Amino acid sequence: MKYTQKLKKIGNSVGIIIPSQILEKLNIGVGTEVFVEQVQDKLLIEKENSGNISPEFLKIADSLADRYQEAFRELAK
Numbered sequence: 001m002k003y004t005q006k007l008k009k010i011g012n013s014v015g016i017i018i019p020s021q022i023l024e025k026l027n028i029g030v031g032t033e034v035f036v037e038q039v040q041d042k043l044l045i046e047k048e049n050s051g052n053i054s055p056e057f058l059k060i061a062d063s064l065a066d067r068y069q070e071a072f073r074e075l076a077k
Contacts (some may be wrong), residue, residue: 032048033048034047
């Protein structure tokens with residue numbers, strides 16, 4: 001889901017409102033810790049992972065899966 005949202009002043013900080021349907025899909029809400037990371041010109045917000053796998057590793061794995069998707073399909077045969 002992609003949507004447009006304006007940043008809002010909250011005290012001395014700036015915040016963004018996340019629609020409830022996204023929060024529900026991700027099973028997160030007020031008080032949930034998330035990882036926030038700048039990736040080139042994007043802001044990445046990820047739900048905290050209770051496992052020992054770092055968000056950086058997951059990002060690399062996703063990138064490799066996308067890059068070698070056809071090769072993995074052939075190997076699966």
